[in-house]
Amino acid sequence: MSESQAVAVDTGTTSRELELVLTATQLERVREWTLQEDGVERFAYMYCEPTENRLLVREIDPIPAEDCAVMESSAVRPELSIERERLGDAMSDGLVPIMVHSHPFSQDPGFSALDDNIMESYRDWLGQLYPEVPLGFIVIGHAGVDTAIYTDPSTPRREKLPISVVGEWMLETPLDAPKVERDRSIDGERYDRSIRALTDTGQKHIANTRVGIVGLGGLGSMVALQLARFGVQDFVFADPDVVERSNLPRIYGATNSDVGRQKVNVVGEQVARANPEATVEAYPARVQDVPESDLSNCDVIIGAVDRLDARLYCNEFAIRHLRYYIDGGVAIETDDSGRVTDERGLIQLVAPGANACLDCMGRNDAEHLRIEEMSEEEIEADIQRGYLEEDVVAPEPAITPLNGQAASLITRQFTKLITDYSPPADFIRFDGLDDGLVAVGTHPSEGCISCSAGADLASGERSFNRKDLVGGDGEIEVDFADPMDAPGVDSADSQTIDQSVVDQSVGEETGVSEGTGSASQPAPEPEPKPKIRGKAVSSQENESGEKELDVPEPEHGSSDRSLAGALFTATQRAVRERSEPLTLLFLIAVVLKVLRGRR
Known part of the structure; x- marks a missing residue:
């Protein structure tokens, strides 16, 4: 200079x-x-x-x-x-x-x-x-x-x-640069075996990493407990569902007395028992309702959900905030006789801007999103008309060993990502019947509507620009500095769970939370929610640890680069977040675009 x-x-x-x-x-x-x-x-x-x-x-x-x-x-x-x-x-x-x-x-x-x-x-x-x-x-x-x-x-x-x-x-050449200094201490005796494999520095990286887990069912609960025992001390949980009796075989540590309780609280207490140093910020809510500032402070977000809108929201959120997202799940297929014909799992690591995101790989499906937004009455009506298959609301088969295999692969990906002892794979597919495992690399699709330059990459908190919506000095005024300020959008409240909460529950006379019944008299089982199977789009574990849909093999360059595609996807995103004002706004924007194009 x-x-x-x-x-x-x-x-x-x-x-x-x-x-x-x-x-x-x-x-x-x-x-x-x-x-x-x-x-x-x-x-x-x-x-x-x-x-x-x-x-x-x-x-x-x-x-x-x-x-x-x-x-x-x-x-x-x-x-x-x-x-x-x-x-x-x-x-x-x-x-x-x-x-x-x-x-x-x-x-x-x-x-x-x-x-x-x-x-x-x-x-x-x-x-x-x-x-x-x-x-x-x-x-x-x-x-x-x-x-x-x-x-x-x-x-x-x-x-x-x-x-x-x-x-x-x-990188071809690693970058020597100043790093953020974090100072969490670790128990060298407790983690002695891990330190022998990952070094003292690697174990400290694990302790200093904040992890968000979306979906605390069969898969998400296993991942949470593995990470807690591995030394993660800071968690954010999001799941709106309560424990049902059919979840008990797969949610580790859950008992009859937990039926009817929020999954995030049940698993949060198990995490605090497994790691006395751990703290869980538990949101009994959809991930879309978690305050953006809480989720954006997570170094890694892990998705174990069945809903496509939640999965795509996590993908988009990670892209906007340059956070890692690990997307994982399993699926079991059976024939008419009940014989298992397929067991599979998919684990995808999204490193925004560096490899492929879910949209790059075509893991988005408008029909599946439409079905997710339908009420039970609307689904039943479409089944009667022949528009949907009768098994669209049928529960999916699920077994603990398959969840455990996927959970361990997710934890391995996390370990490689955080400790740098080996490069993580971009995409892993495993076959539960043949015991085959394939790991492949991916790359971002040029012009991807989510992760390409000029799209959502590194855009931070959601905001809307009227020029972006209508292509010029349009008539629509939109300026929500914080997405929580948008009409009809409320942020969820959380509960902090740590060792003191566990100690308090142990000291209580019955040891049973209000509304969950007793050990001998379990609470009534909640009404089951319909499980959407619909059109095959991706193999992803649900918030109850149960089902996941199929995903096409990785195909690069599959993003819709057209303006219509971008606007349609923007409408999809508004639907994912269940924000009626934003959905209406985007639909108006589409109409204005069409009218301008005809002048």
Whole structure:
């Protein structure tokens, strides 16, 4: 970089207030642009969506030579007019700019005295105009980076900006960068055997990882208990259902006295018993009703649900917040005589922007979503008319061993993801009858309506722009800064479950929660909910640990790239979230698009 004035106050510490998050694909693009063979320094902007304590990289903007005031082997800086334009646009859009330049002559670079001066000149300039917007800098070399962040640009104090790369195992060269410092302690004696396999560092990574589990039935409960015994200490649970008698063989630890109780509470107590250090934030609600801030703080989200709307919501949520999503489930097929003809399970890891998401692989089905939104009366009427098969509401077969196999595969994926001891697979399919297991790699579909650049990737909390909806200065005003502010949308309440809750329940005279009956007199079984089988779309465990639909084998490039497809999918998303005002809004948008196209 070039010219300037004062010198910054570099504390040498890593920021605990902010973390930069980008995908492996984005990082490789920055490397390709800035580290070219000619040895010339190059410059790029990163525009980031701020979400609480994370900066999500939405866009990479390389600055070509013709837009630079200087670009040589020892200095680079854009023209002043380019700086004003790019930075002004970013600030106006509510984005945080990160300025990146390269030291192509270095493996692990550090900021030079010249860099210090130029960063201070930026701070002095932009800190007066935008004192509440953080200001970040990166110098990149062939293996590592140095970083700086002014969380308060009105002062010269700066820290190192920690970086997290989604899909880091896919990089050709690992990135040496500052990391978020977390300080949970671990019991070395308790986890001695795990530490011998995963190292002390790996076990600490597990303890410091917050996990969200959606669906606490047969599969979800097994995953929760495995992770608790493995050392995870921080959970968020979401499931609106209560324990039924038919769940007891598959929900570990559940007894007759738990019938009628919320699944999240029953499994939460089992988790606290298995790991005294664990805390569970339990939401007896649909995942769509969990406060966005609580779910977005989960490092990994695990889905064990039967409803397609919930599964696609988790997929989209992970994409918007650059969080990992592990989607898993099982299915058993029988013939007319009751003989098992197929046992299978599917586990898919979604690393947003780095591999394929559920939409990339065509794991969305409008007909199945339509059936999910139908009432029992409407389903029965369609069956009578012959529009649906009679077995559409029939319970699905389910057995504990198959759930256990899928749960262990999910836990293995989690372990590889968090401890880095081996790269996780993108997609796993196992055959319960032939004991076959196939793991394949996936890649994002170009133009995917969910995870491609310019779609939902790194967009943070849900918001709506009227220009996006109607293609210009339309007549619809929509601006929900927080999705919970939208009409008709309420956030769910949670209960915190830890060892103290377990101790209290043990000390109670009967040990039975209100409304669940006694050990000898179990509570009445709740009315069973219809299990939708419908059209085969994906093999996914349900919230009762019971059924899952089939999924086509991975097909790349299967996303609908048309405008109509994008609008239709947006309508689907509104339906997933069961928001009637948003559904109506999107339908209006479709009509306006059609009318504009006919002019």
